[in-house]
Amino acid sequence: MSLIRQRPSRQLIVNNPAINNGPRKKNLETEPLAPFKGSNPGNLSPDLQPNTPPVFPKNCSQDQDVLKIGKYLLYNQTTDSSEVYNAVNSQTHEEFVCKVLPINTYRQELSPYWQVDCHENITNVSEIILGEAKAYVFFEKHFTDLHSYVRQKKRLREEEAAHLFKQIISAVQHCHDNGLILRDLKLRKFVFKDSDRKTLRLDGLEDATILDDEENDLMSDKHGCPAYVSPEILNATGTYSGKAADMWSLGVMLYTILIGRYPFHDTQPAALFGKIRRGQFNIPNMLSSRAKCLIKTLLRRDPSERLTAEQVLEHPWFKGSNSGYFSHRTDRTSSDQIVPEYIETCDDFFV
Numbered sequence: 001m002s003l004i005r006q007r008p009s010r011q012l013i014v015n016n017p018a019i020n021n022g023p024r025k026k027n028l029e030t031e032p033l034a035p036f037k038g039s040n041p042g043n044l045s046p047d048l049q050p051n052t053p054p055v056f057p058k059n060c061s062q063d064q065d066v067l068k069i070g071k072y073l074l075y076n077q078t079t080d081s082s083e084v085y086n087a088v089n090s091q092t093h094e095e096f097v098c099k100v101l102p103i104n105t106y107r108q109e110l111s112p113y114w115q116v117d118c119h120e121n122i123t124n125v126s127e128i129i130l131g132e133a134k135a136y137v138f139f140e141k142h143f144t145d146l147h148s149y150v151r152q153k154k155r156l157r158e159e160e161a162a163h164l165f166k167q168i169i170s171a172v173q174h175c176h177d178n179g180l181i182l183r184d185l186k187l188r189k190f191v192f193k194d195s196d197r198k199t200l201r202l203d204g205l206e207d208a209t210i211l212d213d214e215e216n217d218l219m220s221d222k223h224g225c226p227a228y229v230s231p232e233i234l235n236a237t238g239t240y241s242g243k244a245a246d247m248w249s250l251g252v253m254l255y256t257i258l259i260g261r262y263p264f265h266d267t268q269p270a271a272l273f274g275k276i277r278r279g280q281f282n283i284p285n286m287l288s289s290r291a292k293c294l295i296k297t298l299l300r301r302d303p304s305e306r307l308t309a310e311q312v313l314e315h316p317w318f319k320g321s322n323s324g325y326f327s328h329r330t331d332r333t334s335s336d337q338i339v340p341e342y343i344e345t346c347d348d349f350f351v
Helices: 108-118 144-155 158-177 243-258 267-277 287-299 309-313 316-324
Strands: 014-015 031-033 066-069 070-078 084-089 096-101 123-132 134-138 190-192 198-203
Touching: 070 096, 070 134, 096 108, 108 123, 108 134, 144 190, 144 243, 158 198, 158 309, 158 316, 243 287, 243 309, 267 309, 287 316
Parallel strands: 014 123
Antiparallel strands: 031 066, 066 070, 070 084, 084 096, 096 134, 123 134, 190 198
16 A cells, blocks of 8 residues: 655555565554563563563653553553654664544554655655554654753754754745645754754644645644744734745744843733734844844745745855854853743644
């Protein structure tokens, strides 16, 4: 069964128990294994028994329930609000993230991933296993997200920020070029591919919108995180450019990465939205002139005046490491307003 157009660098494997590929195995709905304890975690059913007992990651408690889906073992449900699990291939011991989706909607929810095909800075679907009622979608494992990383480090130096932000822009440009509006861009959407925190991937495309006409990006729905939302989305009526709104969110992200706090911040939504509508923010002098310029060109109130993703990639700030233009100064006056531990609720909102 093929669910997507051919990708150049990755083959998507779709397993469906209804398709006869040799001896038929049991239905692939979740079957809880007995909580594994002690030193013998290999007591699996015969069709999953590896030659050697699977090695579970260190963060996998020996007292928790483990679910088996085909060759995968699912453990550590990562969120209370959705079915997302850590997973391990019992044969290769390779780690993944598994999202469990309703069988009747999984195609629609995964369509943004198929729209953009493969890109080094966008999370790929590795495999899909179809059960009777649910689809088990396996993604590449990632490490911490960018929001947690910035919060831990307070703020990033310009060299590191430029290295990471260029990857972010590259992912967004690829989405825009393929008719995908992300709508809910924020630091938490980007995760690290490696433990060295050098390579980012855009994760969680389920909220993205596929354009019917790639030349027309006008939208009317109001969706996103309050801290990242653009002024035009806050208008009571009318349409707005989805690509330009994404670029505003990127401006908020860049400001937060470099300064360690949001450009627009308030505990009351009405006051926060007022600040965003006015578009007034302060940039500390610790940043280089090129960094200030890039932030200002992204956080322009008029959507038509914002840079596109393609134009951002050509900005001279990214060449700062070769010409000594990055600033190394610190700001000792803004420690009262750091990136919060938990980001605001990101639901549809109407104002």
